[in-house]
Amino acid sequence: MQIETPPSEKPYEKPEGERRGLVIVNTGDGKGKTTAAFGLAFRATGRGKAVKVYQFMKVPTARFGEHRLSEQVGLPVEGLGDGFSWKSRDLDHSGQLAREGWEKAKAAILSGDYFLVVLDEVTYPLIYGWLPLQEVLDTLAARPKEVHVCITGRRCPQEIIDVADTVTEMTMIKHAFKAGIPAQRGIED
Template structure:
C-alpha cells in the first residue's frame, strides 16, 4: 500500500449548471449494481423524495431482503419478471412480462410523480430482445426535468451508456462464488 498525503485543497470546482434529473447506469460483471441503486433509493427516501423500484427479473412475489426492508420503510418495489431466464418455463411469457413491466415503468417515469425510478436489471430484457431499445431511449429523453432514473444490469447497451449522465462499470476482481462459497441470504439477495 502506498501512503498518500491528504488533499489540502478541494479536488474539484463546484458545478455551476442547473439541478436536474439524471440518468445513472450501474453495469459490469462485478457485484453491487443493484445494491448501489438501492442505496440511492434509500438516500432519496431519507430526504422525503418519492421513489419507485421496478425489478425486471424478479417475480412479483419475491421476498428478498430488499423487499422486506423497503416494505417496512415504505418504498414501493415491484417484481416484473419470472426469475432467471434459465429457470423460465416459457421465454415468450418472460418477454411479455418484460414488455408489460416496461409500460408500468415508462408510465411512472413520464408521470413525474417520482423523484427517482430504479429500473433494476433492465439490461437483460433489452439484450435478450424482449424490449425495444428505442422506446427506452425515448422515455429517458422525454422524462420530466426533475426525474432521476437508475438502470442496472450487465452489458448495458452502448446507446444508453452514451445518453447517461453517470455510468459506473463494476469490475469483478474476485468473487466468493468462484472459490466455492455459495450465495448467502442477506449478502446476495
C-alpha cells in the same frame, strides 16, 4: 500500499450547471449493481422523495433483504418478471412480462410523480430483444426534467451509456461464488 497525504485543499470546483434529473447506470460483471441502486433509492426515500423500484427479472413475490427493508421504510418495489431466464418454463411469457412491466415503468417515468425511478436488471430484457431499445431511449429523453432514472444490469447497451449522465462499471476482481462459496443471505440476496 502507497501512503498518501490527505488533500489540504478542495480537489474540485463546485459545478455551475443547473440541477436536473440524471440517468444513472450501474453495469458490469461485478457485484453491487442492484445494491448501489437500492442505496440510492433508500437515500432518496430518507430525504422524503418519491421513489419507485421496478425489478425486471424478479418475481412479484420475491422476499429478499431489500424487499423486507423497503416495506419497513415505505419504498415501493415491484417485481415484474418470472425469475432467472434459465429457470423460465416459457421465454415468450418472460418477454411478455417484461413488455407489460416496461409499460408500467415508462408511465411512472413520464408521469413526473417520482423523484427517482429504478429500472433494476432492465438491461436483460433489452439484450434479449424483449424490449425495444429505441422506446427506452425515447422515454429517457422525454422524461420530465426533474426525474432521475437508475438503470442496472450487465452488458448495458452502448446507446444508453451514451445518453447517461453517470455510468459505473462494476468490475469483478474476485468473487466468493467463483471459489465455490454459495450465495449468503443478507449479502447476495
